[in-house]
Amino acid sequence: MKPENSDSSGSRRLLGRLKQALAEPAEGQERLDRITALIAEEMATPVCSIYLFRDADTLELCATEGLNTEAVHKTRMRMGEGLVGRVAASTQPINTGNAPSEAGFRYMPETGEEIYSAFLGVPIQRLGERLGVLVVQSKEPTPYGEDEVYALEVVAMVLAEMAELGAFVGEGAAMAAPHQHSVMVRGLSAQEGAAEGNVLLHEPRVVVTNPFADDSEAELHRLRKAVDKLRISVDEMLTGTDATEKDQREVLEAYRMFANSKGWLRRMEGDIQRGLSAEAAVEKEQTAARARMEQVPDPYLRERLHDLDDLSNRLLRLLTGQGDDTGVEMPDNPILVARNIGPGELLAYGRGLRGIILEEGSVGSHAAIVARALAIPLVINAERITTEALNGDHVLLDGDQGIIHLRPEDTVATAFRDKMAMATKAQERYASIRRVPATTVYGPTIRLDMNAGLMADLPSLRSSGADGVGLFRTELQFLVRSKVPRRGELASLYSRVLDAAGDKRVVFRTLDIGSDKVLPYMKPQDEPNPALGWRAIRVGLDKPGVMRMQLQALIRAANGRPLSIMFPFVAQFDEFRTVRQRFFDELEHEDKLGHVLPEEVEVGAMLETPSLAFAPKQFFDMADFISVGGNDLKQFFFAADRENERVRRRYDTLNVSFLTFLEWIVMRCKESRTPLSFCGEDAGRPVEALCFSAMGFRTLSMRPASIGPVKHLLRRSNLSEVREVIDEARASGAQSVRPAVMDWLRQQG
Known part of the structure; x- marks a missing residue:
């Protein structure tokens, strides 16, 4: 090994030779072989080897100077296995004069490395993307010097950049061409729907085309x-x-x-x-x-x-030169790809987006709320998507399954388009029943409402055939601003919502923040489990000023028209009694100020916690209506976090225990003659909607695109027969009624 050199001439000379070697024409394997020989010569070390990832968990020896060349492309190890695997897993260098004594050392006899004591390995990585490990070895039982460690890190970084540019692909290539092969990424569905388009990176990757300093x-x-x-x-x-x-x-x-x-x-x-x-x-x-x-x-x-x-x-x-003014040209049919994104930034893109893919995010995040409001398919937790995708890449987004196909093969794209074409034909069929009620065979008519959160949603009230707005989310106007919106601004917005709805009922849900919906101007709470923490009505009770302002805005927006509001995440009767009284206090206050009061008012609650189903009878008598918030209720009922893929899919909405619990809620509302609805993703799934209706729900609230398929199935079904199927399945000891209901549906054709 060379003695330590405090100046930078050694590194510059090594980079200069590396630049020359990379500039010469050669195939991928030949280039890697030249590089290992060059590094070994320049660092005066007998061994230099390059290990690259064969897949996400497996490293392969792809080139070496000094070890047995017959081991190339044969020696492999798992992430974390041996010193090379440890470097890859930790993304930190290992520098030792006695490699066999290091924890996790693995001897690979086929390489002939047993005679080398000193080991220096550094990760080949680029912005969190692990590509491989660069290693030098020596017989001398002393660690490499600081300058040599630094020089090897610099070389590893250059190798990562050149890999990005495809320097090591071609005949006999040691690694696959980056950003050229097909990739399938599994994520989590946060908004259903399918889309085909081209990648629009929220923060485009900057590809360094020349890592070397000429001057x-x-x-x-x-x-x-x-x-x-x-x-x-x-x-x-x-x-x-x-x-x-x-x-x-x-x-x-x-x-x-x-x-x-x-x-x-x-x-x-x-x-x-x-x-x-x-x-x-x-x-x-x-x-x-x-x-x-x-x-x-x-x-x-x-x-x-x-x-x-x-x-x-x-x-x-x-x-x-990619400063803020230059921007990125919007591709045709853009599908936005980002690590994460705020609601204001997402709204700035508008409805021009065909889909959204996030590397992070949650089903209740700001981005998910906006995506649902804009009816844009959204997949979250798509691991490494920002690393894999480049601007303009062809991409297929399956929001129903949470799957992304990046640069898909022709056969995959054809099958995906067939699926989209079938969905489009179905929507055309549903358009013919848009103006007719969801009246079941020999039975009741089910009211089908839509969920909304933006003014842009309101045209769907007519086009979808919805009977009204069963849930208008009011938190978006708070989330997209850098400070609390003014009362007048909110009153104006709520008034326009009522104007757009005309004679159709709109239910405003009061501010539902907390958990993963933190206002930009509200200090985040350090809570071990935010979904069970300080959120929704709990925030309103502790911060009465914001609640008062919103209630005043809603009363003024009604301006003599009917007003329906509901409070989210009520866990006990006393909470509802308190906030209901606050609303009536505000009505009295507004009356004294001379403002026109609503023609009539309805004050309801969202039943999202199992505890509320067992509230005293006075609660059910006092509430003007109750809306089951299915998304939260299901996760609390099963103790299964809906963000956790490992557990959330274990529990079926049509589980016998859950349906029996819903039946209990229906019974309690019937006793008090309290109108009841089911609101959430499951309400928009036809089979689930059919079962809820059979259990006694007469109002369902869902995203606009779901109203057609739900209405289509309800109008062809006899709820009494469905209820018999459900009861028989329950009596048989089945865990879920889904198989029995699906068999019945097949028999009905």
């Missing part, structure tokens, strides 16, 4: 100039922020701290002096920050590292 001084000048621009832009954001918006200012102050960090700039300058271009230097530090982010358990520190990650993206866009 280090010029690169240093470019970096410093871009950092100055970045600092000015952060200062301008701070200046334009309202002094009262404390949380937002805290985030921007953290931005400014990182942007002015001398250590951050000094490390990037050092990278350039060792031979990297300005972009490559920024990305090297960003990759290191991403690796640290994965290792940090503390959520606050992770958030701060995320700030640094965001600043690096901004700096890269400045260096490459």
Whole structure:
């Protein structure tokens, strides 16, 4: 091994030779072989090897100088197995003078490495994307020096960049062409529907086309100039922020701290002096920050590292000319791909989007609420989608199954289009029954309402054939603003909603925030289980000012018309009694101020907690109506988090226990003659809707697109016969009535 060298000439020389080797024409395997030989020669070390991922969990020896060449493409190990696997799993270097004594060491006899004691392995990675491991070995029982570790990290980073550009593909290639092969990604359905289109990255990947510095001084000048621009832009954001918006200012102050960090700039300058271009230097530090982010358990520190990650993206866009003014051209049939996105940003894209795919997110997140309001298919928790996708990539989104096909094969695309064509034909068939009621065979008529949350939803009230709006979500107007909306703004919006609905009933659900719906201007609560924490009516009870303002806005919006409101997440009678009284107090207050009161009022509650089903009879007598919030009620009934794929699919909505519980709720409402509805995703699934109706529900509220298929099935079904099928299945000891109901439906044709 070479002695440590404090200057950067060694790294520059190594990068210079590497650049020359990569510029020469060669196939993928030949290039890798040249690189291992070059590194071994330049670092004066007998062994240099490159291990690349064959799949997500398996590393393969793809090139070596010094080990047995017959082991190439034969030696493999799992993630975390051996020292190479440990480097890949931890994304941290391992540097030791006595490799066999290290924890997890695995001896691979086919490589002939038993004579080498010293081991240095560094990850080949790019912005959290693990590509492989670069290793050097030596007989001398001493660790490699700091300069050698740094030089190998720089080379690994360049290899990752060149892999991004396809430098190692071709005949005899050692790795697959990036972003060219078909990929299927499984996520979680947050909004049903299917879409075909082209990827629109919310934060486009910046591909560093030249990681080498031809002129280090010029690169240093470019970096410093871009950092100055970045600092000015952060200062301008701070200046334009309202002094009262404390949380937002805290985030921007953290931005400014990182942007002015001398250590951050000094490390990037050092990278350039060792031979990297300005972009490559920024990305090297960003990759290191991403690796640290994965290792940090503390959520606050992770958030701060995320700030640094965001600043690096901004700096890269400045260096490459992809600044905020240039933007990205919207492809045809855009399907938005992002790690996560706020409601305001999503609304800015508007209804032009065909679909949305998020790497993170939750079914109750801001983005999911907006997607449902816009009726745009949404898949969340799509692992590595932002790494796999490039702008303009052909993509198929199956929001029903939570599956994404990126750059699909022709056979997959054809089958997907056939499925979409069948769905379109079905919708055309449903259009013919849009104006007729959902009257069942020999039985009652079921009222079918729609859920909404934006003014843009209201045209669906006519086109879908909905009888009214069974749930108007009022939190979106709070989520998309940087501060609490004014009472007048809300009153104007609610008034326009009532205008658009005409003579059809609209039920306004009061503010449902908390859990995963945190207002930008509200300090997040550090709760171990937010879904069971400080949310919805609990926030309203503890923050009466916001509730009062919203109730006043609703009363003024009615302006003499009927007004229906319901309170979410009521867990006990006393909560409902308290908020109901607050509403009547506001009616009295508005009357004294001379405002026109609603012609009539209905005050209801959402039954989303099992406890409310067992409330005293006075609750059912007092409530003007009750709406079962199926999404939350089901997860609490089964103790199965609907965000958790492992458990949520274990429990069927048509489970006998759950249907029996719903039957209990129906009975209690009948005793008090309290109107009852079922609201949620399951209400919009035809088979589930049929069973709910058979159990006694006479109102269902769902997304507009579901009304046609639900009405189509109800109008062809005899609820008495369905109830007999359900009762027989329950009596037989079946766990779910679904198989029996499906058999009956097949018999009906």
